[in-house]
Amino acid sequence: MSRKWRESIQAYLLLSPIFAGLIVFSYYPPLRGLVTAFFEWNAAGDTWTYVGVDNFTKMAQDQVLIDSIPNMLILLFGGMIIGVTAPLIVAELIFFVKNERLKYYYRVMMLLPLVIPGVVGMLVWNFIYDPNIGLINSLLHAVGLDEWRRGWLSDSRTVIGSLLFMGFPWAAGIGPLIYLSGLMSIPTEVLDSARMDGANGLKRVFKIDLPLIVGQIKFFIVMGMIGGLQQFGQQLVLTNGGPGYSSMVPGYHMYLQAFTFNNFGYASAIGLVLFVAAFVLTLISMKFIKSN
Amino acid sequence: MSLVKNKHRGQIALNAVIMLLIALSIYPITILLFGFTKDTLTWDYNKWLPSFPLWFTNVAFAWKQIAHAFWNTIFVASVTTVGGVFLSSLGGFVFARMKFYGKEILFYFVIALMMVPGILGLIPWYLMLKELGLVDSLWALILTGIFGAPIFGIFLLRSFLASIPEELFEAGRIDGCGTFRLYYRIAVPVSLAILSTLAVMQVVNVWNDLIGPSIILTSKENYIITLALRNLSVTLGGQGALINYPALFSAYVISSVPLILLFFFASKYYVEGLTSSGMKL
Numbered sequence: 194m195s196r197k198w199r200e201s202i203q204a205y206l207l208l209s210p211i212f213a214g215l216i217v218f219s220y221y222p223p224l225r226g227l228v229t230a231f232f233e234w235n236a237a238g239d240t241w242t243y244v245g246v247d248n249f250t251k252m253a254q255d256q257v258l259i260d261s262i263p264n265m266l267i268l269l270f271g272g273m274i275i276g277v278t279a280p281l282i283v284a285e286l287i288f289f290v291k292n293e294r295l296k297y298y299y300r301v302m303m304l305l306p307l308v309i310p311g312v313v314g315m316l317v318w319n320f321i322y323d324p325n326i327g328l329i330n331s332l333l334h335a336v337g338l339d340e341w342r343r344g345w346l347s348d349s350r351t352v353i354g355s356l357l358f359m360g361f362p363w364a365a366g367i368g369p370l371i372y373l374s375g376l377m378s379i380p381t382e383v384l385d386s387a388r389m390d391g392a393n394g395l396k397r398v399f400k401i402d403l404p405l406i407v408g409q410i411k412f413f414i415v416m417g418m419i420g421g422l423q424q425f426g427q428q429l430v431l432t433n434g435g436p437g438y439s440s441m442v443p444g445y446h447m448y449l450q451a452f453t454f455n456n457f458g459y460a461s462a463i464g465l466v467l468f469v470a471a472f473v474l475t476l477i478s479m480k481f482i483k484s485n
Numbered sequence: 486m487s488l489v490k491n492k493h494r495g496q497i498a499l500n501a502v503i504m505l506l507i508a509l510s511i512y513p514i515t516i517l518l519f520g521f522t523k524d525t526l527t528w529d530y531n532k533w534l535p536s537f538p539l540w541f542t543n544v545a546f547a548w549k550q551i552a553h554a555f556w557n558t559i560f561v562a563s564v565t566t567v568g569g570v571f572l573s574s575l576g577g578f579v580f581a582r583m584k585f586y587g588k589e590i591l592f593y594f595v596i597a598l599m600m601v602p603g604i605l606g607l608i609p610w611y612l613m614l615k616e617l618g619l620v621d622s623l624w625a626l627i628l629t630g631i632f633g634a635p636i637f638g639i640f641l642l643r644s645f646l647a648s649i650p651e652e653l654f655e656a657g658r659i660d661g662c663g664t665f666r667l668y669y670r671i672a673v674p675v676s677l678a679i680l681s682t683l684a685v686m687q688v689v690n691v692w693n694d695l696i697g698p699s700i701i702l703t704s705k706e707n708y709i710i711t712l713a714l715r716n717l718s719v720t721l722g723g724q725g726a727l728i729n730y731p732a733l734f735s736a737y738v739i740s741s742v743p744l745i746l747l748f749f750f751a752s753k754y755y756v757e758g759l760t761s762s763g764m765k766l
Contacts, residue, residue, distance in 0.1 A: 201585035203664050208591065211576050211639075214632030219598050222606030222613060229609060286503050291496055301752060302507045308744045309514060311693040312711045313737040316718050317513040320730065326532065328516075365510040423604040426695055430715055444604060451608050452700055461608050468605035475600065 223468070230465040233458035241458070248462035258463065261434075261441040264353060268442065269421030271357045277413045280368025285398055287369065288376045300373065306365035315430050318359045322346050346432055349439035356427050356440060368413070375406035411482045418474045422467050443467055517741075521734035528731050540731075547717075547735035553706060554713030555740065557623060561709060562691040562743075564627050566684050569634025573683055576635045577642020578672040582654060583664070592643070598636045611700050621703045630691060638683050645679050646672055681754040685747060692744055710740045 230248055232241045252258055287299050306314070321328040324344030333341050345355040379402065387393075387401050403410075425445035428434050434441035434449070443463060451460035520528065522539035579585075580592050610629070611620075619625040653675070657667050673680070695711045702708055708716065717736055721729050 197584060197586070200583055200664075201587075204579050204583045204585035204588075207575060207579050207664070211572050211632075211635050212591075212594075214572070214628075215595065215598065215635070217613075218610075218629055218632040219601075219606075219636065222609040223601060225609035225613070226605040229612070283503075283506060286499060286506075289499055290503070292500075295500065299503055299507065302511070304748070304752060306510055306514060307689070308748045309517070309737065309741045310711065310714070310744065312695060312714050313517075313740060314513065316714065316733070316737065317517060319718070320516070321513070323728075326730075328533070331532070362506050362509050364506040419602050423602055429695060429699060447604070447608075448696075448700075451611070457608055457612065461605075464605045464608060468602050471602035471604070475602075 226461050226464055226468075229458055229461040231458075231462075234455065236455050244458065248459045249466075251459060252462060252466065255446075257438055257441060258443060258446050260438060261443050261446055264440060265422070265442040265444075267353055268356060268424075269418065272421050273414060273417030275357065275363050276368065276417045277410060279363035280366070280413070281372050281410070283364045283369040284372035284376060285402065287373060288402075300370060303365050303369050304367070307367075311426070312430060315359070315427060319346065319431055322355055347436050349436050352432060352436065352440045356432070359427070371412070372406060372409050375409040376402060379405050407482065411478065414478050414482065415475050418478065419471045422471045422474070517734045517737050520731055521738045523731045525729070525731065532730075543729070543732040544735040544739070547732050548739055550717055550732075551710065551713045551736050551739060554708040554710050557707065558691065558710040559743065561623050561626050561630070562688045565630035565634070565691055566687040568627070568631035569638065569687050570680055570684050572631065572635045573638020574642055574673060574676060574680055575668065576639040577646050577676075578668045580639060580643040581646035581649075582667070582672065592639075595636060596640050599640065607696070607700075610697075614701060620701060621707055622701075623707060623709075625701045626691075626694070626698060626709070629697065630687070634683070634687055637686075641679065641683060642676060645676055649675055678754055681751055685751045685754060688747055689744065714740060 229241075231243060231245060233244045233248070234241055283303070287296055290296050290299070309317075322345035324330065324342070324347065327345070329345060330342040333339065343351060345351050383401060383405075384397075387397050392400055423444050425442055425448060428440060428442060428445040429448070432440040434445050444467060447460045447463040447467070450456045450463065516533070519535045520532070521544065522541065523531070523536060524540040524542060527536050527540070576595070580588065614620055614625045619628075649672075653671055654667055657671050662670060692710065694709070695715075698709050698712050699715075702712060705713075705716070714736060718733060721733055
């Protein structure tokens with residue numbers, strides 16, 4: 194037996210536990226999802242019945258689902274714009290700082306809010322939005338704007354905006370660091386010659402920096418799309434899709450259909466549509482935003 | 486002269502803006518820190534600023550509420566991290582340093598999963614675990630975490646280990662090291678920093694995991710911290726002004742302690758790992 198074959202067998206043996214796990218936990222579930230989307234589960238006999246495209250035609254008549262799409266789009270595009278621009282602005286501000294030591298401290302400070310679990314972050318904002326004693330209503334009271342006070346998450350007119358506003362000023366976390374690593378890898382000669390040509394401040398940002406960190410921007414756009422289509426953590430912890438259905442999103446509708454109403458087939462169909470949407474949006478943005 | 490002065494002023498303004506942004510980002514944490522040592526009366530009069538003396542009655546109460554979930558989370562996070570980091574480093578080593586047939590295809594088989602949106606698999610994942618009898622078991626989360634880790638882990642470790650000079654491994658081979666010895670005597674020691682990064686990411690993932698546990702874990706004895714906190718915020722709350730916020734805040738602070746410790750000891754690795762892994766598309 195050749196040496197390469199011997200090494201191959203060894204490699205396969207070492208990789209086998211990893212691949213066994215990936216097949217069971219990463220490949221099997223989505224593949225099974227492709228199938229369950231065309232079936233419906235019967236709780237009484239624990240049986241699956243083939244229903245063809247019924248689950249998909251049902252979606253077209255599901256008013257809750259249809260009404261949840263605009264909510265998702267606002268949260269998706271709003272969240273994506275915030276997710277792309279806010280960390281970029283913060284990263285550029287830090288990049289303009291001359292003192293290296295301060296620069297380092299700022300980077301560490303940006304990460305500090307990560308020490309509280311994500312759920313706690315959401316629950317703290319729940320308190321900030323509290324209708325009676327929350328920070329926002331207290332501030333409004335202090336400046337005499339009592340008529341603006343409201344339950345920010347329990348008022349159907351403000352709930353979506355309030356979900357987007359959570360985390361303001363969106364400066365913390367790993368976003369600024371990812372941008373900064375891109376900015377710091379710009380060769381000093383490029384920055385020096387830009388300065389010689391009189392490209393300072395904003396002019397340099399647009400002419401030099403942005404074109405060189407397109408890769409990072411693309412990363413945040415794609416992540417924002419995939420995340421925005423699938424996320425429902427805020428609904429799960431804070432709003433339950435309410436008040437009424439005013440903060441419902443398709444992902445949370447899917448979750449409720451499956452785990453509250455046991456409509457596993459129908460929920461899988463919603464999951465399949467969201468999956469296809471996320472995949473198509475990813476491919477489009479990969480194709481149309483060029484980076485090297 | 487005035488140009489220099491202007492530039493100086495510019496830097497001061499710039500730093501002031503950054504510090505303001507940081508202060509606003511950190512303020513939610515400080516609300517927690519100010520609040521969790523207040524008793525109900527102090528809280529009624531002073532919600533936004535620190536106050537003395539410190540009261541720890543609510544801390545003791547909160548700990549009783551979430552202690553069980555806290556230890557559950559520590560258990561899940563430890564096992565998941567050890568298992569996940571081991572599989573990632575082993576896989577990274579094999580793909581970086583061994584020559585075998587089908588290497589490229591198998592590698593794409595792994596990293597392609599980074600691009601698969603998870604939502605399609607969520608329901609079948611639950612159905613599968615139900616059939617395996619793992620509903621309401623912490624092992625459902627542990628196994629999912631361990632075998633989910635190598636997807637990004639192999640990607641990270643392979644590029645790192647591929648950049649190590651071959652002489653290092655050649656020396657090991659001359660000393661008669663077998664493949665597995667090369668892995669744990671050479672590959673593991675040189676990649677400790679990046680393995681720490683991966684470990685931190687794993688722990689943080691477990692600490693933030695919400696949707697999976699909310700599906701799988703049904704009884705309170707098996708709750709992990711995210712579920713316990715959500716549950717506590719509902720049971721202590723729901724009556725508007727009557728919510729015992731200091732007790733809630735105590736629970737939030739307690740649940741953050743492991744992450745604070747982790748951040749304290751490993752933030753350097755975390756920052757380096759994130760910035761050097763070159764996240765872009």
